[in-house]
Each structure stands twice: as C-alpha cells, then as structure tokens.
Amino acid sequence: MNDRAALDLLVSQGPLTRTQIGELTGLSKPTASQLLARLAAAGLVRTTGNVTGRPGPSAQLYEINPAAAHVAALAVDQLGLTAAVADITGQVLGEERIDTTEVPADATDLTARLVARAVDGALAKAGLDRGQLHRAVIGTPGALDPQTGLLRYAPHLPGWQSRALREELADVLGVPLVIENDVNLAAVAEQHDGAAQDFDDFVLVWVDEGVGAAIVLDGRPLRGATGGAGEIGYMPLPGAPLARDGDRSAARPDAGGGFQRLVGTPSVIGLAHEYGAPEVRTAAEALARDDVRAEVARRLATGLAAVVAVVDPRLVVLSGEVPQAGGEALRTLVEDEFTGLALPRPEIRISDIAGNPILTGALRTALAEARDAVFDTA
Numbered sequence: 146m147n148d149r150a151a152l153d154l155l156v157s158q159g160p161l162t163r164t165q166i167g168e169l170t171g172l173s174k175p176t177a178s179q180l181l182a183r184l185a186a187a188g189l190v191r192t193t194g195n196v197t198g199r200p201g202p203s204a205q206l207y208e209i210n211p212a213a214a215h216v217a218a219l220a221v222d223q224l225g226l227t228a229a230v231a232d233i234t235g236q237v238l239g240e241e242r243i244d245t246t247e248v249p250a251d252a253t254d255l256t257a258r259l260v261a262r263a264v265d266g267a268l269a270k271a272g273l274d275r276g277q278l279h280r281a282v283i284g285t286p287g288a289l290d291p292q293t294g295l296l297r298y299a300p301h302l303p304g305w306q307s308r309a310l311r312e313e314l315a316d317v318l319g320v321p322l323v324i325e326n327d328v329n330l331a332a333v334a335e336q337h338d339g340a341a342q343d344f345d346d347f348v349l350v351w352v353d354e355g356v357g358a359a360i361v362l363d364g365r366p367l368r369g370a371t372g373g374a375g376e377i378g379y380m381p382l383p384g385a386p387l388a389r390d391g392d393r394s395a396a397r398p399d400a401g402g403g404f405q406r407l408v409g410t411p412s413v414i415g416l417a418h419e420y421g422a423p424e425v426r427t428a429a430e431a432l433a434r435d436d437v438r439a440e441v442a443r444r445l446a447t448g449l450a451a452v453v454a455v456v457d458p459r460l461v462v463l464s465g466e467v468p469q470a471g472g473e474a475l476r477t478l479v480e481d482e483f484t485g486l487a488l489p490r491p492e493i494r495i496s497d498i499a500g501n502p503i504l505t506g507a508l509r510t511a512l513a514e515a516r517d518a519v520f521d522t523a
Contacts, residue, residue: 147172151180152189152520155209156234160193162204181207189213189520209234214279214515215271217264217318218507220327221285223301223354227501228263230271230278231508233515238273241266245304256304257317264318278320279518282511284327284503286355288372296324298376323510327351328375329366330506331464331496332359337509339502340462340494348458349496350377350449353465356405360456378405382447407444410466416440429470438475441467445475446482457489464496
C-alpha cells in the first residue's frame with residue numbers, strides 16, 4: 146500500500162524528494178528510503194537530478210521510470226482510425242493515422258490488420274515494438290453488447306461486426322485490450338483534463354457527424370443492459386423521422402432518424418442551405434449565421450431537456466464539431482432555451498479539451514489499467 150501511494154504521488158505531482166514523499170505519505174525517512182530503493186530495484190522509479198537553490202546538501206529527486214510500461218490508444222471514426230502510444234507517465238511518444246474508407250463490410254480480418262498497422266506505425270515513431278506494449282484501449286462508436294459480444298449501434302463501421310471482435314483484436318496486438326464507447330472516453334477526458342473536473346454526476350453530449358451522450362453517475366458511466374445507454378442520436382423527437390431497427394443507415398449522419406437528424410453536422414450545414422446559403426460547406430460557416438445558430442440551439446435544447454428530465458445532472462458538457470464551431474454564443478442560446486421550463490437547470494459548458502478528446506480518454510483509460518497492473522504486481 147505504501148509503494149502504491151508513493152507511485153501515485155509521483156504520477157500526479159511529478160519528481161519528488163525522499164523527504165517530500167515521506168511527508169505526503171506519513172512515512173518515516175528510513176521507511177521512505179527503503180521504499181524508494183525497492184521501487185528503483187523493480188524498475189519503477191529512477192533518480193532525476195537534485196533540488197538546487199536551497200541551503201544544505203542538495204536533495205535527490207525521484208520520478209516514475211517512463212520505460213516501466215507503454216500503452217496504445219485508438220480512436221475509430223467513419224474515415225479511419227488514429228493510434229497513439231504513450232509511456233506510463235502519459236507522455237505521447239508516437240501517433241499514426243490509417244484510412245479505412247475502403248474496408249469491405251465483412252472484412253473483420255482486414256480490420257484487425259489495420260488496427261495492428263496503426264499501432265505498429267505509432268510504435269515505430271516512438272522507437273518501440275509490440276513487445277514493449279502493456280495495454281491497449283480502442284474508442285469506437287456504438288458499444289459492445291455484454292451478452293452477445295457484438296458492436297451495437299455502429300452498422301456504419303465495416304468490418305467491426307464480429308462476435309469475437311475483442312478477442313481477435315487482442316490476439317493481433319498481443320496485449321490485453323478494452324473496446325469502449327467513444328463518447329464515454331470523451332467523458333473520461335473531460336473528468337480528468339477538461340470541463341467536468343470535480344464533477345461526479347454529469348452528461349457529455351457529443352454533437353458531430355454522429356450524436357451520442359455519456360451519462361456519468363457517481364463517477365461511473367451508465368452503460369445499460371446492452372451497452373446502449375446514451376445513444377441519444379436515435380432518440381425520437383418532433384421534427385425528425387423515427388430510426389427503425391431494420392434501417393441500417395440509421396446510424397449514418399445523413400440518413401435514418403432521431404435527434405441526430407436534427408443537430409448532427411450534416412443537418413446543421415443543410416439548415417444553412419435551407420436558409421438561403423448554398424455556399425456553406427462547414428458547421429463553422431453555418432453557425433456563423435444568427436438564424437442557423439438560433440435554430441440549432443433550439444433543437445439542441447429540446448434534446449437536452451429530454452435527457453435532463455430523466456437524469457437530472459449537475460453539468461452538461463457539449464463536445465464535438467457542432468458545439469466547438471458554435472462556441473460560447475451557441476452555449477448561451479442553449480442555456481437561454483431552458484428559461485421557464487419546469488425542469489432542473491444544469492450548468493452547461495463547452496468542452497475545452499485540446500486535440501481529440503476520444504483519443505485522450507482512451508489514453509487515460511489505458512494508463513489507469515497499465516498502472517494498476519504494473520504498480521500492484523511489482
């Protein structure tokens with residue numbers, strides 16, 4: 146327990162002296178010295194210079210040994226997948242992007258090879274190989290059904306429909322693997338690094354090419370009986386056709402029905418065209434128009450009201466291309482739409498995660514698993 150406490154401190158606070166570790170853990174100097182010697186012998190910590198500018202002998206600093214473990218994180222979308230490799234401190238060492246637009250619908254084997262290719266590319270840029278990898282986490286639209294092993298709510302991802310998907314990908318990578326819903330991983334990023342820090346109950350609403358939500362209660366994501374909790378893109382709302390089970394196109398942004406047909410990126414651009422701006426090609430261009438921004442805010446608030454009525458979260462975080470393009474002006478309009486409603490009024494924030502929040506969340510998850518495995522068994 147003392148070893149793990151010291152390792153967690155070094156992860157969260159960076160290099161520390163023996164005295165600082167003793168003070169923060171309540172251990173005596175001799176015990177702290179023995180602990181550090183033990184962790185150094187196990188290859189988990191190393192010295193990294195001395196504290197300078199203080200009277201008396203300079204104290205030696207200790208830090209987590211970055212080479213103690215390495216993890217891979219992957220974010221999957223309709224156009225391809227991005228892989229990143231990091232050391233156990235969280236430092237990203239290499240990243241690779243693979244295009245998957247030409248993958249046949251039944252090409253599970255090819256999908257596994259493409260995942261391996263992306264990871265190998267990131268490892269090569271990091272100067273590593275698969276033998277140095279400890280864990281991998283993949284963020285993908287949809288969710289694995291715990292009963293069947295099938296990836297549900299993602300028929301638009303060719304090659305990802307095998308019942309043994311997790312086992313096949315774990316075999317090709319040669320490491321323990323987690324497949325997690327992409328929006329749940331974006332929520333992990335917000336909890337640790339973004340707008341939801343210090344919140345145990347919140348909803349992250351992802352509005353992009355696709356639409357979904359992560360519902361976090363008591364610090365844990367709500368998954369549902371089949372892994373489908375938060376699939377609000379399918380949620381029936383006035384003004385949108387229903388998404389039927391037999392309609393495999395329902396998960397595509399430009400087809401199907403439900404909330405996604407009202408607020409997804411293609412619909413926002415289409416709204417600008419309806420309002421007389423056929424030259425608009427991006428969500429940012431569309432949401433620069435006052436009329437489009439006001440209508441999108443009304444639609445977003447309608448969907449959010451349904452979620453808030455059921456979940457009653459303290460915070461709603463808006464993430465994805467549409468909220469980022471609309472910015473604070475869109476957030477304010479959405480918030481204003483709640484005025485006068487007989488509903489709780491959660492705080493509404495725009496995500497402030499830099500880069501890809503799904504990849505960031507996948508890295509956070511992989512690092513937590515690797516640290517548990519490496520720190521607790523050393």
